[in-house]
Amino acid sequence: METALALTALMKTFPSNRVVDGISLNVPKGCFYSLLGPSGCGKTTILRMIAGFAEPDSGEIILNGRRLNGLRPYERPVTTVFQSYALFPHLTAAQNIAFGLERAGEEPSAIPAKVSRMLELVGLQEKGDRFPASLSGGEKQRTALARALVVEPELLLLDEPLSALDPALRKRVRIELKQLQKRLGITFLFITHDQEEALTLSDQIAVMNKGKIEQIGSPREIYLAPATRFVAGFLGAVNWVDGIGVRPESTHISRQAPANGVRLIEALVETSVFLGDCFHVQTRTNAGVAITAQVDHDEEQYANGDRVHIWWHPRDELPVRE
Amino acid sequence: MNRLRTLFLAPAAGFTVVLFLIPLSIIIGYSFLTRGVYGGVAGPWTFENYQRLFDPLYGVILWRSVVMSTAATALCLLIAFPLALFIARADARWKNIYLYLVILPFWTSFLVRTYAWMFLLRDSGLINSILLSLKIVHEPLPLLYNETAVVVGLVYGYLPFAVLPLFSNLDRLDKNLLEAAADLGATPWQTIRHIVIPLCAPGLRAAGVLVFIPCLGAYLTPDLLGGGKSIMIGNLIQNQFTTARDWPFGSAISLALMALVMILLMALLRRDGEEAL
Numbered sequence: 322m323e324t325a326l327a328l329t330a331l332m333k334t335f336p337s338n339r340v341v342d343g344i345s346l347n348v349p350k351g352c353f354y355s356l357l358g359p360s361g362c363g364k365t366t367i368l369r370m371i372a373g374f375a376e377p378d379s380g381e382i383i384l385n386g387r388r389l390n391g392l393r394p395y396e397r398p399v400t401t402v403f404q405s406y407a408l409f410p411h412l413t414a415a416q417n418i419a420f421g422l423e424r425a426g427e428e429p430s431a432i433p434a435k436v437s438r439m440l441e442l443v444g445l446q447e448k449g450d451r452f453p454a455s456l457s458g459g460e461k462q463r464t465a466l467a468r469a470l471v472v473e474p475e476l477l478l479l480d481e482p483l484s485a486l487d488p489a490l491r492k493r494v495r496i497e498l499k500q501l502q503k504r505l506g507i508t509f510l511f512i513t514h515d516q517e518e519a520l521t522l523s524d525q526i527a528v529m530n531k532g533k534i535e536q537i538g539s540p541r542e543i544y545l546a547p548a549t550r551f552v553a554g555f556l557g558a559v560n561w562v563d564g565i566g567v568r569p570e571s572t573h574i575s576r577q578a579p580a581n582g583v584r585l586i587e588a589l590v591e592t593s594v595f596l597g598d599c600f601h602v603q604t605r606t607n608a609g610v611a612i613t614a615q616v617d618h619d620e621e622q623y624a625n626g627d628r629v630h631i632w633w634h635p636r637d638e639l640p641v642r643e
Numbered sequence: 644m645n646r647l648r649t650l651f652l653a654p655a656a657g658f659t660v661v662l663f664l665i666p667l668s669i670i671i672g673y674s675f676l677t678r679g680v681y682g683g684v685a686g687p688w689t690f691e692n693y694q695r696l697f698d699p700l701y702g703v704i705l706w707r708s709v710v711m712s713t714a715a716t717a718l719c720l721l722i723a724f725p726l727a728l729f730i731a732r733a734d735a736r737w738k739n740i741y742l743y744l745v746i747l748p749f750w751t752s753f754l755v756r757t758y759a760w761m762f763l764l765r766d767s768g769l770i771n772s773i774l775l776s777l778k779i780v781h782e783p784l785p786l787l788y789n790e791t792a793v794v795v796g797l798v799y800g801y802l803p804f805a806v807l808p809l810f811s812n813l814d815r816l817d818k819n820l821l822e823a824a825a826d827l828g829a830t831p832w833q834t835i836r837h838i839v840i841p842l843c844a845p846g847l848r849a850a851g852v853l854v855f856i857p858c859l860g861a862y863l864t865p866d867l868l869g870g871g872k873s874i875m876i877g878n879l880i881q882n883q884f885t886t887a888r889d890w891p892f893g894s895a896i897s898l899a900l901m902a903l904v905m906i907l908l909m910a911l912l913r914r915d916g917e918e919a920l
Contacts, residue, residue, distance in 0.1 A: 394822070407819035420837070425828050468827065
């Protein structure tokens with residue numbers, strides 16, 4: 322697949338710490354690519370260097386064969402959806418969207434049609450003459466998205482654009498965002514610390530920790546085959562037993578010992594936590610290791626102090642290197 | 644709670660009544676009286692002082708005051724805006740130092756500072772001496788005692804009043820908006836024109852009012868730097884109370900000036916109010 326964005330050995334050091342420590346990655350054209358990591362892992366700094374708000378100490382940023390290093394932000398064919406949206410408060414939603422077109426020297430007569438098509442695309446056709454102060458959080462987010470997309474950037478940067486929305490809205494907007502990206506075919510580079518968001522939205526995910534990339538892969542790959550303990554733990558809960566990792570949903574529990582061919586440990590039930598769609602039964606082995614097993618509603622229920630068998634299939638063990 | 648509120652308001656209320664409302668009432672009263680033979684005021688009550696305001700002679704002075712104040716205000720905003728922008732974008736550590744420098748002139752008397760300008764601008768002053776010794780000019784430039792000197796003096800005197808409100812406006816400006824503008828392809832100039840200036844309109848208006856009003860009433864600067872040739876309303880009022888000894892007419896001009904300023908302020912406040920909606 323053709324590469325849109327290529328980062329090569331990117332480095333950035335701030336006075337007390339190395340924030341970005343040798344990042345190299347390739348974002349294929351038309352891909353929904355996520356940089357996933359905890360806050361302070363350097364993902365926002367990478368985004369700012371691509372947008373041109375910060376310059377790398379060394380390393381290259383190549384977009385569709387063109388070197389972006391040293392170009393001013395307004396010279397780069399890249400736009401950003403900011404975490405705070407950064408909508409211009411003195412301009413209406415439509416004027417906000419028109420801003421980039423006007424700067425790009427678009428024919429004035431062609432602007433209204435492009436703006437209203439964009440408003441329609443994000444479902445804001447009725448709200449074009451509203452000022453940002455009278456838009457809801459979701460409407461602001463969509464205006465910011467429309468404003469960045471209307472100039473048809475070669476790459477769209479999204480800086481945790483869903484983090485300011487309430488959870489129910491966030492899930493809906495997530496689906497819309499994914500559909501929009503597929504329809505427009507624009508390359509998205511999405512920054513998030515929310516693993517569920519990254520897993521549901523992305524074609525490719527680069528998991529970052531302390532300025533370095535831990536693993537790059539499809540959502541399935543990094544969830545089912547995490548390369549490091551950090552990736553395994555960051556993407557979901559893991560039971561660690563003698564250096565082997567198993568997710569709670571692959572960890573089974575029963576009163577009788579199961580058939581052969583499975584890993585088996587005896588344990589004592591400590592608590593059972595209701596999560597809505599299932600229970601998490603927390604147990605402790607004789608060796609003192611805490612193990613959580615997922616139990617469906619229709620399965621047998623367990624009480625504190627029950628002596629149980631914990632088991633899993635070897636194929637469900639996470640193939641973590643370290 | 645109510646008693647506490649009264650207590651808190653008392654100093655300001657007392658101050659305003661004794662030192663502002665009472666003198667103002669006296670001035671209003673004077674403006675309807677006749678000039679006394681040896682100065683002061685006497686009967687009978689009359690509207691004559693107000694009719695005299697429409698004499699073309701005074702119209703010229705009023706017009707000159709408005710033009711010079713407008714010029715001084717425009718220059719102040721032109722100088723203050725980039726300066727305020729520079730200070731607002733400076734390191735937090737430097738910001739306070741720069742702001743101190745802006746208000747540093749207030750540490751000495753305005754009179755002393757205006758005299759300093761005379762030493763700079765006069766024929767044997769610093770600027771002319773340098774120009775002459777460098778043989779750039781062969782006779783001193785007429786820098787002092789003209790309208791330009793007055794405008795320069797006004798700009799110098801009231802520049803801090805323009806810098807401070809603009810700074811507070813620019814300092815609060817969301818830096819993300821500037822990045823968003825650049826991100827969407829706006830050059831720094833376009834960002835200033837389309838984002839910074841529109842969002843600074845309240846600061847620009849406040850700065851304009853804070854400079855224009857004292858300029859309009861200025862009398863020290865036109866007196867010293869204008870050499871009494873290009874007098875402004877302030878000088879006219881001063882003359883009525885001193886050499887001309889016509890207190891009733893001086894009072895009428897003072898009130899007319901106040902009315903003018905109030906109309907101007909109300910027009911601006913209404914605009915701000917509309918924008919707040």
